[in-house]
Amino acid sequence: MRIKILGLMAAMTVLAACDTxxxxxxTGAGTAAATTPTxxxxxxxxxxxxxxxxxxLFAFDKSDISPEAKAILTRQAAFxxxxxxxxxxxxxxxxxxxxxEYNLALGxxxxxxxxxxxxxxGVAAGRLQTISYGKERPAVVGNNDAAYAQNRRAVTVVN
Amino acid sequence: xxxxxxxxxxxxxxxxxxxxxxxxxEARADLTLDITKGNPQPLPIALPNFLGLGNDGQVGxxxxxxxxxxxxxxxxxxxxxxxxxxxxxxxxxxxxRFADWKLINAQALVTGMVAAQPDGHLRIDFxxxxxxxxxxxxxFSYNTPVQNWRSVAHIxxxxxxxxxxxxxxxxxxxxVYIAESGPAQRRIxxxxxxxxxxxxxxxxxxxxxxxxxxxxxxxxxxITYLSYARGVPQVFxxxxxxxxxxxxxxxxxxxxxxxxxxxxxxxxFSLSGGANSQIFTQDLRTRKVTQxxxxxxxxxxxxxxxxxNQITFESDRGGTQQVYVMNGDGSNQHRISFGPGRYATxxxxxxxxxxxxxxxxxxxxxxxxxxPDGQRERILTSGFLVEGPTWAPNGRVLMxxxxxxxxxxxxxxxxxxxxxxxxxxxxxxxxxxQDGSDxxxxxxxx
Numbered sequence: 133m134r135i136k137i138l139g140l141m142a143a144m145t146v147l148a149a150c151d152t153x154x155x156x157x158x159t160g161a162g163t164a165a166a167t168t169p170t171x172x173x174x175x176x177x178x179x180x181x182x183x184x185x186x187x188x189l190f191a192f193d194k195s196d197i198s199p200e201a202k203a204i205l206t207r208q209a210a211f212x213x214x215x216x217x218x219x220x221x222x223x224x225x226x227x228x229x230x231x232x233e234y235n236l237a238l239g240x241x242x243x244x245x246x247x248x249x250x251x252x253x254g255v256a257a258g259r260l261q262t263i264s265y266g267k268e269r270p271a272v273v274g275n276n277d278a279a280y281a282q283n284r285r286a287v288t289v290v291n
Numbered sequence: 292x293x294x295x296x297x298x299x300x301x302x303x304x305x306x307x308x309x310x311x312x313x314x315x316x317e318a319r320a321d322l323t324l325d326i327t328k329g330n331p332q333p334l335p336i337a338l339p340n341f342l343g344l345g346n347d348g349q350v351g352x353x354x355x356x357x358x359x360x361x362x363x364x365x366x367x368x369x370x371x372x373x374x375x376x377x378x379x380x381x382x383x384x385x386x387x388r389f390a391d392w393k394l395i396n397a398q399a400l401v402t403g404m405v406a407a408q409p410d411g412h413l414r415i416d417f418x419x420x421x422x423x424x425x426x427x428x429x430x431f432s433y434n435t436p437v438q439n440w441r442s443v444a445h446i447x448x449x450x451x452x453x454x455x456x457x458x459x460x461x462x463x464x465x466x467v468y469i470a471e472s473g474p475a476q477r478r479i480x481x482x483x484x485x486x487x488x489x490x491x492x493x494x495x496x497x498x499x500x501x502x503x504x505x506x507x508x509x510x511x512x513x514i515t516y517l518s519y520a521r522g523v524p525q526v527f528x529x530x531x532x533x534x535x536x537x538x539x540x541x542x543x544x545x546x547x548x549x550x551x552x553x554x555x556x557x558x559x560f561s562l563s564g565g566a567n568s569q570i571f572t573q574d575l576r577t578r579k580v581t582q583x584x585x586x587x588x589x590x591x592x593x594x595x596x597x598x599x600n601q602i603t604f605e606s607d608r609g610g611t612q613q614v615y616v617m618n619g620d621g622s623n624q625h626r627i628s629f630g631p632g633r634y635a636t637x638x639x640x641x642x643x644x645x646x647x648x649x650x651x652x653x654x655x656x657x658x659x660x661x662x663p664d665g666q667r668e669r670i671l672t673s674g675f676l677v678e679g680p681t682w683a684p685n686g687r688v689l690m691x692x693x694x695x696x697x698x699x700x701x702x703x704x705x706x707x708x709x710x711x712x713x714x715x716x717x718x719x720x721x722x723x724x725q726d727g728s729d730x731x732x733x734x735x736x737x
Contacts, residue, residue: 134443193611221442228694231635231649232503233548234605234612234727236517236524237561237589240545243564262565263523268501273475274636275675275696275704282444 174220183213187271188246190284193230195245205246208288209253215235217285219291222246224264225271227280232266239264246286261291321379332456333369335396336362339380340373341403341417350440351405352640354415357444358401360488361462362451364710365719366689381679385572388600392422399428401451401679413437421453431728442736449735450526462487466690466735467505467514470494471706471726480515480728482529484696487732489682490721495529496536504679504729505529508551511733515539515549515558540573540580555601559583561591570604570621584619594638594646595619598662601682603627603637603646603663614648616663627665636679642686645713649678649691655719658691660713671715679728684735690721692728 136209147203180186185208188201197205212220224243251257272282318331325408331656343351362368377391385400390399403417412434419429433443436650442463449460462584470483482502485492496502500520507514515531518536526539539546542562549560554574560698569591570583584590588608594600603616613639614628628634640660650657650670657673659679676694683689690710697704708721708730721730 197611226485228655229678230651231592231612233561233591234589234607234635235501236545236547237563237591240563240568241589247565264563268478268480268503270475273697 136246152180152209176215180208180211180288181289184208186287186289187287189281190245191243192227192278192280192284193238195241197245197249199245202249205249206253209250209255212250212255212259219259219261221261221289222250223269223287223289224262225269225283225285225287226267227283228267228270228275229280230267235266236264242284242286246288250288269270304587316564316697318539331367333367333400335371336368336399336401336451337371337376337392337395337397337422338362338373338401339376341384341405341415342384344404344406350413350437352438353407354403355401356446356607357441357452357699358417358448359444361448362383364488364719366712366719367452368454371395382440387420389420389422392420397422397474397593399455401447404591407437407655408434411437413440413443415440415443415447416655417450419451425724434626435657439484445486445488445681459685459735461685461688461732461735463480463736464684465507465511465736466708466721466730467495467507467733468692468708469503469731470503471728482514483499483723484531485723485728487721488737492724493533493660495534499599502527504548506550507733508599509553509555509734511736513551513555514562514731515551526558528558535570540578548586549591549636550594552595553597557597559593570602584617584624586628596639597641597643601639601663603639605637606636612651614661614665615644616634616646627663628668629665630668631729638682640682640686644686647680647682649680658689658711661691670708671711671713681730681731681732683710683732689713690730690732692730710718 181210185204188204205263224239238261243264247260247262250260270283272279292497294675320482338355340355359370361548363370368607375395376499376613377394378388378424387400400420401417406414407471414434416432418427421428431450435443445463448462464487465484465485466487470481471478473479479498480502481498482505484495500518503517505514512531514525517524518527524545524547525550530537532711539558545563546560551558557572559572562571565688567584567587568589568591570590570734572581572583586606586608590604590606593602593604600619601616602619603614605612606615611636612633613626614634615624616627632650634648634650636639636649645660646663650659655673656677658677659668659670661668670697674693675696677691680689680691688710692706693709694706702730706726706728708723708727709718711718
């Protein structure tokens with residue numbers, strides 16, 4: 133169920149990206165995704181989610197990359213080198229234990245932190261966009277520390 | 292939305308002053324002088340149904356109900372049970388028999404009548420009486436299209452509130468907020484608007500795009516808010532009259548946390564540069580964009596002082612979110628919150644005397660106020676999550692949203708709007724059809 137939702141969100145992000153940033157590379161990827169909605173993106177995105185690891189987690193009110201997160205970003209960077217024509221959006225998220233506007237900024241800071249990590253690992257910055265959802269799109273529902281920890285995340289999505 | 296009121300000057304200005312003196316002085320002192328301590332005893336007030344003349348349907352009784360509900364919800368008035376009334380309301384077209392109202396301990400009495408006019412308008416008269424002094428305190432007459440009767444009722448409630456407390460009312464106002472539905476992971480959020488008493492609720496957007504943090508323009512005709520309508524979060528403008536939605540401008544990053552300047556000529560907001568966010572203004576006439584802050588931190592939540600000369604905002608430049616104040620041009624930035632915990636969402640009172648905020652400490656959230664110099668911090672309410680205060684135009688009442696967490700089985704989660712008196716008393720739910728968040732109070736409507 134969760135996978136399906138994430139797939140939907142990824143598709144939405146592709147359309148959005150193609151709406152707002154009509155750069156040469158994005159238009160190519162966006163058009164392909166728009167005409168064949170799921171086929172290529174889904175297999176890539178499945179690989180990213182199940183083989184590579186599509187998300188890194190953060191401590192409360194923090195955006196620095198932990199050693200665990202660094203390991204995931206390293207795998208993501210290798211994945212991105214394997215598919216050099218693919219572009220990605222990194223979605224920054226927060227747990228519900230913060231105020232709305234600050235969390236929008238914090239989500240953007242987390243997405244940027246993950247992006248910078250990937251760029252430092254050799255991924256071209258032009259292939260990576262960021263977007264913040266603040267506390268608006270939790271991955272896990274629940275008012276407990278375990279849920280909050282899963283929601284403080286930067287999720288890499290195939291455009 | 293053009294309203295057509297003919298206001299007939301009220302009689303008895305001298306009677307008003309005398310009437311106020313005749314009221315229980317302790318109660319009046321509580322209402323007018325001390326807004327920071329205690330909760331005044333609500334003033335007993337009698338509101339017999341306005342007489343209906345001509346073919347007014349039930350409008351007379353409905354007007355009375357709206358006035359009575361407004362006054363009751365303020366916590367400052369106690370409308371008396373109509374079953375206790377001695378004098379027949381039908382006999383109330385002239386001067387009341389004050390003894391009859393004294394007997395049931397009414398201190399104030401409101402009488403009125405509604406008459407259908409030949410042109411289809413309504414004429415609504417009301418009088419406010421000082422029962423103990425035996426004098427008329429106020430009297431107005433309104434000529435209005437039938438569909439505006441609710442606005443006139445709110446205007447009457449505002450007039451009563453002002454006569455008795457000495458302060459402007461806040462009943463003829465509207466609330467813009469976010470109506471929420473659906474599961475947390477795919478929450479649907481719509482811009483919605485309603486009267487301050489929850490009536491005339493209406494969705495302004497269809498829910499396809501995530502929208503957040505609406506705020507009124509000083510004219511109450513426009514709303515600035517955040518929308519994901521174009522895929523990325525951007526500040527938008529919504530024209531209430533035309534329904535038109537328009538992006539504020541093109542910026543190289545997320546724009547968020549918008550608010551109008553007090554003169555309505557500018558929108559102040561944050562622009563994200565990735566790791567940091569800075570405060571900018573855009574002039575709505577010239578489109579000129581001006582950068583106000585330049586820190587390496589998250590600077591957001593800007594709110595102007597009512598004179599437009601200063602701005603309060605939150606920043607984590609010191610390590611965690613705290614409230615700051617600066618001049619309108621960004622000079623003299625200084626921190627004003629120094630208590631334990633995080634301070635966020637500062638909003639300057641329309642009176643200029645206080646800044647409301649959301650505070651996060653020890654796993655709880657609170658709504659509080661402090662002076663613009665950071666002194667006299669006071670917490671009004673606390674809970675699992677309370678956030679986003681907005682001021683009534685008279686600076687006496689705040690509204691915010693409160694989330695009640697789900698229970699162990701994951702149900703029962705709700706997010707609702709609440710209002711509270713500046714004293715911290717009289718907390719009331721503002722009932723909305725669905726869950727609600729991010730309320731913003733309009734100025735007093737004209």
